[in-house]
Amino acid sequence: MSMREAAALALLLALACAGARAEGPELGRPATPSEIARFDISVGPDGAGLPPGSGTAREGRVVYEARCVACHGEKGEGKPNDRLVGGVGALAGQKPATKTVGSYWPYATTVFDYVRRAMPFDAPKSLRDEDLYAVTAYLLHLNGVIGEDATVDAATLPKIVMPNRNGFAPFAPGD
């Protein structure tokens, strides 16, 4: 095969591959930035996705007592549903561990993300952004992570270091 023939064949193969690749039906409709912004409700550990607004634990106590206390108890002590406070630094051992926002959750951004998407259980996605920041701050304060008047917003929340931040290791076969 001459160089010219080889080059022609390579081009033909490349075209064939490109052709095969392009054979998808391509029926997806382009999504616009504004509709993506409405649809995207996740928050990354770097704070990506956090909305404008802010709140403090002092403000969050009011939100908590109105919307959360019936399931999670006074000051996040739990019952009838999950306990949210306590157990910090006491995960080791053989006895059942108290896994709470304070003792176990590695990222503060996850608290905002989860409360926004899933809470309160009977009316998820109903809290205003200000209330979400405030109740997140309250849960962090109850766990001794931040002060009662510390402002939680898109800039400060990702910077908060949770007590169990380094408590996780990626699984490997044999673990």
Place this chain on the structure above:
Amino acid sequence: MKRRRRTPTPDLEQAAGAGLMHRRAFIAGAAIAGAVAAEPARAEGLAVEPWMTAPGSPFTGYGQPSRFEAGVARVFANPPNAPGSGAARTPLHRLQGMITPNGLHFERSHSGVPDIDPDKHRLLIHGLVTRPLVFSLETLSRYPMESRIAFIECGGNSAQLYQTEALDADAQRLHGLVSCAEWTGVRLSTLLDEAGVDPTALWVLAEGGDAAGMSRSVPIAKAMDDALIALYQNGERIRPSNGYPMRLLLPGYEGNMQVKWLRRLKLVETPVMTRDETAKYTLLRPDGSALQFVFGTEVKSVITQPSPELSLKEPGLHEISGLAWSGAGRIVKVEVSADGGRSWAEAHLQQPILSKALTRFRLGWRWDGGPAVLQSRATDEEGNVQPTREALLARRGARALYHFNGVASWGVAASGRVTHVYA
């Protein structure tokens, strides 16, 4: 014929202790003379029953099981104030073969089953892609589809076996968070190729359209490998409890990642660290650290018959049968013990034996009427062998909660009663 000469009297061959037979004995089609004596005629006699003397019921639009099978149902439990949150378990001990009927497929939901209008449901693919795209059910239905039979197992299945005392419960309540179905849908890689994945995208956040917005981060390699946007379950549209109108199917991965009611896929550089991949579905170890991103189900098996609720009526020939599976591929071997793990016999593996699907195993057993402890131990094509419960607990402790795959034991009493035991 050759086989027959190698094992001239397979019906009498003892392959392991306490009456376990050779895997070629006492299976359908083996045609072993004298292995199974004909049932003596019963004293009650034979008669023309009433259902032969009047026409039966008319046609129905959607068929239901016989009314005599009403007891074959899922069992479920939920936290206080949250009736739709929790899990409903497959009655493994009442089923046969490898496929789970749709109405009995296990269900794990975090905030109930949403009542999704398929015409209004949308799937968005965005993030680190060249072209963010929106798909409706109608547009997805025009893509080339493929079917694959795959098991789905909840990461929390068999969690009770981490506990120090053996819980008195049956196969459904202990191991019923695993099911297997034929799933049909569109390859996720086809859609991702159309969107144009940026090389920096290493993870895909998958999010459900339920009230909990359940979400998990999936490695891009899995998304581009065998992931499916599943639209059909055993031939019909996916049941609401399993993700109608579409779910993510990640063959072999823990059920929680196979997000139901899929509404959004966001390509990202690093995991989003959602609640379910940090606070839940992580394995806490005795030193206080936890294992995260335990994706695949490890090799595992469970005996479904006999098992609790299915007591043995009398000594003699019985079939031990069960299910084996692995997130790493095909099952290549299942061994069965009737003496608590002292001796093992290889079980017959029923076809088809498919990668990342439930595999049915069977073995003949001549029960002598004495106490016995039944166990099964599976091996997959990667050479992974199901560990003993003790070995697993030695590695992970008793509080790991998720991904239990140790050998399970059923104790058989002289009365024929079968119970969950640790052996």
